[in-house]
Amino acid sequence: MSSSFSSFAALIPAAGSGTRLGHGPKAAVTVGGRSLLAWAVGALQPHVAEVVVALPAGLALPDDVPKGVRTVTGGATRQESVRRLLEAVSAEHVLIHDSARPFLTADLIGAVQAAVRRTGAATAALPVADSLVLGGQKAESGGQRVESGAEQTDHQPSTLNPHHFWIEGVPREDLWAVQTPQGFRRELLHYAHTYAAAEGHAATDDAGLVARLGHTVELVEGDARLLKVTRAGDLALAEALAAAWQDGVHD
Ligand SMILES: Nc1ccn([C@@H]2O[C@H](COP(=O)(O)OP(=O)(O)OP(=O)(O)O)[C@@H](O)[C@H]2O)c(=O)n1
Numbered sequence: 481m482s483s484s485f486s487s488f489a490a491l492i493p494a495a496g497s498g499t500r501l502g503h504g505p506k507a508a509v510t511v512g513g514r515s516l517l518a519w520a521v522g523a524l525q526p527h528v529a530e531v532v533v534a535l536p537a538g539l540a541l542p543d544d545v546p547k548g549v550r551t552v553t554g555g556a557t558r559q560e561s562v563r564r565l566l567e568a569v570s571a572e573h574v575l576i577h578d579s580a581r582p583f584l585t586a587d588l589i590g591a592v593q594a595a596v597r598r599t600g601a602a603t604a605a606l607p608v609a610d611s612l613v614l615g616g617q618k619a620e621s622g623g624q625r626v627e628s629g630a631e632q633t634d635h636q637p638s639t640l641n642p643h644h645f646w647i648e649g650v651p652r653e654d655l656w657a658v659q660t661p662q663g664f665r666r667e668l669l670h671y672a673h674t675y676a677a678a679e680g681h682a683a684t685d686d687a688g689l690v691a692r693l694g695h696t697v698e699l700v701e702g703d704a705r706l707l708k709v710t711r712a713g714d715l716a717l718a719e720a721l722a723a724a725w726q727d728g729v730h731d
């Protein structure tokens with residue numbers, strides 16, 4: 481049951497086309513026999529006063545989504561879908577969560593909500609654990625390899641090589657991989673969206689729009705299991721996680 485005493489609304493952008501996954505809009509794609517959207521709503525609903533979902537035009541909520549969820553029609557981009565969601569609520573605080581990230585724990589929701597109350601803006605994020613590299617293309621030009629990636633050269637590559645190559649290592653200290661949920665004072669995020677729209681600025685997430693205003697965004701340590709189901713290989717991983725999750729192995 482939703483907590484009507486919470487100052488938070490959960491806004492779920494689910495209006496993407498799922499092009500990289502290749503199974504149509506991802507909201508209705510199932511893992512562990514349950515739609516991705518039902519996973520996300522089920523995790524968030526006990527912690528917020530209401531849940532609003534952005535769906536592609538003409539698409540209904542999957543049947544297994546818990547009752548009491550409102551919908552809006554999403555936009556052409558994730559940013560536009562979130563903007564429309566923001567227009568639909570009046571809560572003091574909002575949590576934005578991708579429907580494509582099913583494995584969300586109560587602990588992480590609580591940690592992001594606490595950070596939003598402290599700072600006004602927060603996101604789940606994971607410190608990067610792998611080595612990082614700037615990749616680029618190399619081409620054969622008169623027997624010499626010419627890099628086109630990190631640095632421009634005077635040479636015009638004569639033959640583009642379809643493979644990617646190691647151009648330069650990138651120090652990973654202080655780098656984080658950004659996840660959702662992201663939480664904000666609603667008025668702050670609304671202002672950030674309005675400002676970005678006026679400038680024609682596109683961002684891949686909402687915390688980036690707020691940070692761009694110069695506002696502090698707190699990083700809350702996320703969860704490796706909170707993967708975004710994006711490509712075909714992610715589905716097998718998600719199925720394995722779903723089996724463990726249903727056995728109660730998740731907090
Ligand atoms: N116009 C859009 C595009 C994306 N999203 C949502 O934003 C989240 C993150 O996007 P992503 O995982 O990239 O989903 P898709 O856009 O569906 O995937 P693709 O880019 O492969 O088409 C998803 O929950 C997606 O439904 C949205 O609400 N509106």
Ligand SMILES: C[C@](O)(CO)[C@H](O)COP(=O)(O)O
Nearest residue numbers: 558578658659660684685708
């Ligand atoms: C919001 C997000 O999930 C944070 O990592 C990510 O930026 C969404 O990117 P996408 O290309 O729209 O999937």
